[in-house]
Amino acid sequence: MKFDPTYDYGKLDLNIAENLVCYNFRELIINLITLSSPAKRQLEIIGIGAVCNEMAVDFDEYFTSVYQLYIDNNFLTQDQLEKFIELDNYFDERSGKKQSEFWDDFLLETNPEWQIVRQKAMTILEMLGMQNLTIEFDRTEEYKMINGVKQITAQTTKTKLIRKNGV
Numbered sequence: 001m002k003f004d005p006t007y008d009y010g011k012l013d014l015n016i017a018e019n020l021v022c023y024n025f026r027e028l029i030i031n032l033i034t035l036s037s038p039a040k041r042q043l044e045i046i047g048i049g050a051v052c053n054e055m056a057v058d059f060d061e062y063f064t065s066v067y068q069l070y071i072d073n074n075f076l077t078q079d080q081l082e083k084f085i086e087l088d089n090y091f092d093e094r095s096g097k098k099q100s101e102f103w104d105d106f107l108l109e110t111n112p113e114w115q116i117v118r119q120k121a122m123t124i125l126e127m128l129g130m131q132n133l134t135i136e137f138d139r140t141e142e143y144k145m146i147n148g149v150k151q152i153t154a155q156t157t158k159t160k161l162i163r164k165n166g167v
Contacts, residue, residue, distance in 0.1 A: 001073055005029050005133055006161050021069050028062035029128070030159055031055065033135050035087075035121035039109035047139055047155050052103045052114075056091050064088055080127050087120045136160045 001018055009023035034045045035055055046054050063084055070076045076084070094102040094113070102113055125131045142154040 003075065005130060006163065008160070018073075021066075021073050021075070024062050024066050025070060025075050026161065027058070029125075029130055029133065030135060030161060031058040031062055032121045032125050032128075032130075033133060033161075035059065036118050036125060038118075039114065042108060043105070045135060045137065047157060048141075048152060049155075050103070051105045052108055056095075059087070059091065080124065083120070083124045083127060087117070087124065090117065090120065132164050133161050134164050136162055 001022070003022050003025060005026055007022075007026070009019055009026055012019040012023070014020045014023055034042055037045065042055065043051055067076070067081065067084065071081065093099075099113075101107055102111060104111075108114055122131065125133075137157050137159045139155065139157045141152055141156075143150050144153045145151075
């Protein structure tokens with residue numbers, strides 16, 4: 001199966017297994033790029049919400065829940081899988097109330113544990129040969145006046161993966 005990370009597999013019929021595997025793997029690459037980015041860029045990419053938690057939830061959804069499909073379709077080698085599992089375990093060790101400061105968005109830039117996450121994610125991207133990708137996105141937000149206060153009611157982000165410098 002040929003995989004192109006810059007192609008939007010969400011445009012295809014996701015009831016077809018190959019399309020769904022490619023879609024999930026592309027979303028995983030987007031997640032890894034986000035995880036490997038500096039804190040300010042992570043905040044920008046995720047937008048409104050619990051950024052630390054959102055990045056970990058996305059990793060869980062696009063890796064932990066479906067990694068066997070990546071293995072079955074030859075998307076991952078054993079060495080790559082081991083690095084993914086290492087990152088997954090790193091998140092698990094910090095889950096829940098074990099280390100609440102790890103999940104604090106205000107500490108995302110200064111908490112050295114997030115620098116470890118960034119490095120682990122970059123290592124995986126390099127092993128996959130996808131370190132030359134970057135994210136572009138278009139975000140729309142909807143607001144309503146609630147009790148005289150403008151509040152966000154919806155946020156939609158369309159994400160694109162592009163190759164840095166056309167490489």
